[in-house]
Amino acid sequence: MDNIEEYLSQFEDFELAFFWKYKLDTYMEGTQNEIKAYLGKRNLDETKMQNLIEEYSHKTFTDHELRCSRCKSKKIITKEENPSETYFDPEILKIASSTYNDINGRKMDYACVVCGLALNPFKHSSFTRKILNAVLNILSLPINNARRGHW
Structure with a gap:
């Protein structure tokens, strides 16, 4: 093969x-x-x-797994970006960090392996999930499983 x-x-x-x-x-x-x-x-x-x-x-799933919104696959890859590795000017770094997902200035990009769609899994997340995500970020706990819906 x-x-x-x-x-x-x-x-x-x-x-x-x-x-x-x-x-x-x-x-x-x-x-x-x-x-x-x-x-x-x-x-x-x-x-x-x-x-x-x-x-x-048009299919919907109730398993609470992170799925692609276009093809419904669970084959999602993540890539972590750190703006401090990209930007050198402290003012630019401050602005860039304000748009990132956690308090350490890291951004997680998600993409579907199957159809290639770039995903934002928290765009339509519930208020409760947003609060939980904020608390986990503040506590600096590993949140990989929480971001995948395994909590």
């Missing part, structure tokens, strides 16, 4: 459908052909993938 097949074998059918729709064109032609061949092995033709996309676009 080559790398692309090994990578795609971790995806469920609905995730492959969204991957096909949103990320296929980001790959070089040879890799696109490998992806299409793998989709064929999984018996996913264009019609079936369109149906999966339609079904999952």
